[in-house]
Amino acid sequence: MEKQQFTITVFTENYSGLMSRVVSVFSRRHINIESLTTSQSSQPDIHRFTIVVQVTEEMVRKLVAQLEKQVDVLKAFYYTSEEVVYQEIALYKVPTHVFSNSENVEHLIRKHNARVLVIEPEFIVLEKTGHEHETTAFFHELEKIGIYEFVRSGRVAIVKPMERLNRYLQELEIEQTNT
Missing domain, CATH: 3.30.70.260 (ACT domain)
Structure with a gap:
């Protein structure tokens, strides 16, 4: 297999x-x-x-x-x-100076559908949601211009079939009332 x-x-x-x-x-x-x-x-x-x-x-x-x-x-x-259906969230801390006088960073953020969360004098925190390959691709592009920190969450997922737990709990409840 x-x-x-x-x-x-x-x-x-x-x-x-x-x-x-x-x-x-x-x-x-x-x-x-x-x-x-x-x-x-x-x-x-x-x-x-x-x-x-x-x-x-x-x-x-x-x-x-x-x-x-x-x-x-x-x-x-x-x-x-x-x-x-699943997503991950990633946060990126990049130096503030890469944003000064640079349309490239703005285009990069738009291209990857990222958003700015925090702007500090030394750094900016960006957020990107998506699949692992998408958050990793954004990371690799940011590496080229400078990145201080990167963190990615685990997978958050919703199943397409209706949640089986609800049915399982209902079946247990029915069994308990029948005994």
């Missing part, structure tokens, strides 16, 4: 120490996590991990099954890149 990129969503209760248990599932299998983002989910009191990995489909199935065995993990799902 060929390796491909998968986005795994893990829904959990929000307890301390859970992050290390989730990450250990990947570490034990020597699988590199390419991106990891955590946040609240659309359900109250349920936390969401969004994890990007490059593995075979067989391996991602095993990972999801192992994740679901963890205490406090409610449910885990995996998706191909075609099944999710």
Whole structure:
């Protein structure tokens, strides 16, 4: 089987120490996590991990099954890149002097649909949202004129299929009322 990129969503209760248990599932299998983002989910009191990995489909199935065995993990799902809508955010700190008398920087910002967040005497902070290759391309162009700092978030993703967690929780509720 060929390796491909998968986005795994893990829904959990929000307890301390859970992050290390989730990450250990990947570490034990020597699988590199390419991106990891955590946040609240659309359900109250349920936390969401969004994890990007490059593995075979067989391996991602095993990972999801192992994740679901963890205490406090409610449910885990995996998706191909075609099944999710995703973005990343990147921030760039560039020297203020590169902006003085330079239309090139203005054109660069417009070309990459970036925006200026902060202007300070020594530096300017720019923001770019997009896919990894887009934020990296902007970084490489800024490297040519000077850059102090660069940081990129992990993937933030919404799945195209309706959220399976809601259906799963409804099924659990029905099971509990029937017993």
